Amino acid sequence: MFIKPKYLFLFLFGVITNFSFAQGLEAGDYDYDKEVLFGVNKNTNGGLIGGAYFKLGSRVTDMNFQFFSLELVNVKNPKEVRYNTVLGNSYIYGKSNYLYSIRPQYGRELILFKKAPQQGVQISVLSAIGPSFGVVAPYYIEYAYSRTQTRREQYDPEVHQSRFNVLGPGRLFEGLGESELAIGANAKAAITFEMGVFKSNVTGVELGYLLEGFTKKIELMPTVENRQLFQSVYLTLFYGFRK
Numbered sequence: 001m002f003i004k005p006k007y008l009f010l011f012l013f014g015v016i017t018n019f020s021f022a023q024g025l026e027a028g029d030y031d032y033d034k035e036v037l038f039g040v041n042k043n044t045n046g047g048l049i050g051g052a053y054f055k056l057g058s059r060v061t062d063m064n065f066q067f068f069s070l071e072l073v074n075v076k077n078p079k080e081v082r083y084n085t086v087l088g089n090s091y092i093y094g095k096s097n098y099l100y101s102i103r104p105q106y107g108r109e110l111i112l113f114k115k116a117p118q119q120g121v122q123i124s125v126l127s128a129i130g131p132s133f134g135v136v137a138p139y140y141i142e143y144a145y146s147r148t149q150t151r152r153e154q155y156d157p158e159v160h161q162s163r164f165n166v167l168g169p170g171r172l173f174e175g176l177g178e179s180e181l182a183i184g185a186n187a188k189a190a191i192t193f194e195m196g197v198f199k200s201n202v203t204g205v206e207l208g209y210l211l212e213g214f215t216k217k218i219e220l221m222p223t224v225e226n227r228q229l230f231q232s233v234y235l236t237l238f239y240g241f242r243k
Helices: 005-023
Strands: 034-043 051-059 064-075 082-084 090-092 097-113 122-138 140-144 150-154 166-169 180-195 201-218 227-242
Touching (some): 034 064, 097 201
Antiparallel strands (some): 034 227, 140 166
């Protein structure tokens, strides 16, 4: 039975929160006013590494923070499959465009349980919202029309009908100058677990659900269903500094 990402996140959120309250964790003397965090993202719409993450937070009240964050992620169609060519190159047959999403966000974070300065785990919940700027860049392949004639061009299902004639992907950043901009918005909700031996730095994990929509459908693969609304469960590993 398939479980939608948003229901999986809500289930995990409820289990973790109830478990944390049952533990009766006590807040420690771990006060700070500002934080700067960096991270890498893994999500259900991305590859091995989905993207990069930056967060700048400041105290509002004792247990409440506001933050500005920036995410840069590569959004993929779930139908994408990698193939190897006779030359040993790896490519995605049927893919015509990349989608790079730039997400500036504003959010609030509520600390459920503080950690002691040199022990324990801090648990927080957060939500954020912001615009999405999608960079739709063409995905180039190298295609053999004959034994002596090859071309690097954007995938076209009317032209590139045999995947066995594909010799590999195009060059790095090829076609980036032909990109188009797609405008949208995004919102997320998450729970974070933070560790750190020293008061001035922190490492942790953010587990959340993100919903993102654009004003038009993004054609990533012309031969399958394309979307303008994307949802994903994500995991972000982060490291940063506090004062």
